[in-house]
Amino acid sequence: DGGITQSPKYLFRKEGQNVTLSCEQNLNHDAMYWYRQDPGQGLRLIYYSQIVNDFQKGDIAEGYSVSREKKESFPLTVTSAQKNPTAFYLCASRTGGWDTEAFFGQGTRLTVV
Amino acid sequence: GENVEQHPSTLSVQEGDSAVIKCTYSDSASNYFPWYKQELGKRPQLIIDIRSNVGEKKDQRIAVTLNKTAKHFSLHITETQPEDSAVYFCAASTGGGYQKVTFGTGTKLQVIP
Numbered sequence: 581d582g583g584i585t586q587s588p589k590y591l592f593r594k595e596g597q598n599v600t601l602s603c604e605q606n607l608n609h610d611a612m613y614w615y616r617q618d619p620g621q622g623l624r625l626i627y628y629s630q631i632v633n634d635f636q637k638g639d640i641a642e643g644y645s646v647s648r649e650k651k652e653s654f655p656l657t658v659t660s661a662q663k664n665p666t667a668f669y670l671c672a673s674r675t676g677g678w679d680t681e682a683f684f685g686q687g688t689r690l691t692v693v
Numbered sequence: 694g695e696n697v698e699q700h701p702s703t704l705s706v707q708e709g710d711s712a713v714i715k716c717t718y719s720d721s722a723s724n725y726f727p728w729y730k731q732e733l734g735k736r737p738q739l740i741i742d743i744r745s746n747v748g749e750k751k752d753q754r755i756a757v758t759l760n761k762t763a764k765h766f767s768l769h770i771t772e773t774q775p776e777d778s779a780v781y782f783c784a785a786s787t788g789g790g791y792q793k794v795t796f797g798t799g800t801k802l803q804v805i806p
Contacts, residue, residue: 623782623796628793639694639795670736679786682727685736686736
């Protein structure tokens with residue numbers, strides 16, 4: 581189903597807890613991205629990675645962390661330092677080319693309870 | 694960094710009319726401009742893109758225009774149909790080492806039958 585899988589689809593977290601969102605792709609894409617989607621604010625970039633063991637902060641990285649130990653996987657950890665974590669999170673991947681299509685996962689809706 | 698502004702945030706048109714969504718970008722180094730469509734409850738998907746060496750591109754009922762001097766690009770949908778109802782995102786991307794993809798804030802298009 582598009583080759584990029586996010587899990588879980590829905591996630592509930594208690595305040596003060598860290599939580600990790602999974603993103604796996606079997607498209608052999610080099611680049612992977614995490615976006616946060618809030619109503620009226622579009623897709624805001626959290627982190628992105630061009631190659632294994634390398635990643636860059638996006639526009640709203642505070643309170644988040646990532647790792648890229650394998651080409652296929654780019655997990656996102658939402659830490660307790662993120663003050664407003666309730667949102668819809670989208671993972672995307674694309675080949676290394678500068679003008680290539682980004683393929684998105686189906687998203688994870690995180691709710692802090 | 695790159696900043697992409699998108700207008701309008703909502704757009705209602707009668708079936709059969711045309712719809713136009715406009716975006717501006719700030720980084721003159723941006724050279725790739727994709728448009729994504731996100732239907733309700735689904736992942737964003739690429740519908741058309743344009744590279745900086747091209748001024749216009751058409752694909753059936755949709756077209757995109759690019760004005761590099763003014764740093765703006767637009768999506769045009771003709772003969773709109775109810776299935777065109779969705780949220781549309783523009784984006785800008787640069788080539789080079791770290792290939793960020795920056796999205797606009799989205800336009801919710803409603804096509805009224």
